[in-house]
Amino acid sequence: MAATYDFLGETVADGTSGTLSIASIPQTHNDLVVFFEGWGVSSSFGYKVANGYLRFNGDTGSNAVYSSNMKAIGFNGHAQISSWVHNSSYCWLPFVPIDASTNYYDRYYFQLDINNYRKLLFTSTEKRINMLSKFASARGDYDNGIVGTASYGYHDNAAITSISVQIQDNIYLGNGSKLQVYGIANS
């Protein structure tokens, strides 16, 4: 039986904030699927891309681990980029497009699959889950961008009840940037 995506909630940026979050996620499904689409706005930032940070349950401890594997593509070449970080307070969202324009057109996208987000399927006291993300980011005006996958781990025993996406300091998420959460109830 095909899984159905039940819409649980979404947060939409108004152009004045650097963080989007979804709280009080219902503990009613087996899995979650999270979508983000957005970019950063800054008139002073000196680079074309910036860091984004994905966080669970507002946890600022060292319970996150991530491994990203991405392909940078451009008119003049390409490169393979890999990274692995553990004991982190966040999961890295790489290469979020930044522009001074509030009407900028390129976006960073990710889809994150979180299986067993309530951690009910564990029989041990160690309830560590790993998640799969696929992402893409473009800089159309420079004819380059990245596509890739990431494995994110949340090594805390608590069920996931909130999810946030934060752009790096002194940048805000462009108006209309969107974070969405869907639930899947497996049959």
Place this chain on the structure above:
Amino acid sequence: MSENIEMSYTRIEYDCSTGIQTTIDLTAEEIEQVKADQAASELRAAAEEAAAIKAADDVAAGKAKLKELGLTDDQIAALVG
């Protein structure tokens, strides 16, 4: 179009239990965390860059050593790319 909009330390949060989206001012601790996240990612980037430079230097040194041993450029390329 470029506009200067004042950055505010807030988060926009949707509460699934109420269906309401609100804008919440970050606490002092949360603002510090935003800055700490940035510092951590800059450290990570610097470490990765240093590792990449070292790896490139090691490759160059290794190729030079192979050259000293009498291998041709084609043979070295076949071995290490």
